[in-house]
């Protein structure tokens with residue numbers, strides 16, 4: 001198939017709905033079906049009452065580098081394009097194999113946050129090499145004069161302590177006594193848009209149970225609190241180790257289930273292991289006034305260059 005299918009009501013897009021521990025995705029093959037979406041259209045598709053409903057849209061594109069298999073683009077429910085998504089990476093690996101876009105078990109993909117490697121195991125389990133965490137404040141980006149394991153930060157008239165980590169995307173991690181009573185709904189949005197995070201951030205609330213087990217809730221940038229956040233779990237384990245509270249291998253329990261995260265310390269890549277689930281396949285008429293856009297786009301389809309507009 002080349003480009004979105006058409007019916008009498010306009011172009012339709014084939015997609016697969018997937019989730020990783022309840023962090024849910026609309027996954028689209030833009031290799032056989034090049035398309036373009038504007039942020040307001042992504043927001044409409046993400047709507048849980050009027051659209052497909054998802055935390056992130058994942059788009060499979062042809063590689064733009066010589067040594068990778070695919071390009072993987074990620075859009076939050078608010079329409080913003082982001083660098084990385086851990087649960088999405090696992091679902092991406094399962095999707096490209098299920099769709100027979102590859103038969104490899106080890107898949108290298110290019111993201112806006114760098115190249116990552118995915119290993120497909122049995123029964124939908126996928127292990128992801130998420131790369132080396134970035135702790136240099138300027139690169140996260142986080143406003144601080146020097147690198148620290150914990151930064152005091154003023155928010156909502158109080159001072160809280162937070163670790164800042166990039167897993168390709170920016171994270172702030174707070175230590176809490178009990179995730180069930182953590183102020184996720186108030187501090188989450190306040191810290192997500194805090195001026196010290198100029199690119200906004202995902203905010204994790206970490207409860208350490210023992211050196212090998214933790215609980216975590218994450219208020220995601222551009223999506224709100226989700227049932228699980230893979231990069232959030234990686235960032236939380238890095239933060240917990242920097243504070244001397246966690247070992248190298250940690251089982252992280254999120255609202256939607258468990259991930260196993262391994263980090264051997266400074267300079268090492270973070271490994272994430274967890275499940276994937278395919279919910280259903282569907283087709284949707286592209287929302288909004290995009291018929292003209294669809295026609296214009298069909299001219300470009302011959303270039304086989306899938307583009308998703310920012």
Ligand SMILES: N[C@@H](CCC[C@H](N)C(=O)O)C(=O)O
Nearest residue numbers: 085086087169221229230231
């Ligand atoms: N759910 C994700 C992270 C998705 C992107 C994030 N909201 C951001 O804006 O950086 C995960 O599993 O890592």
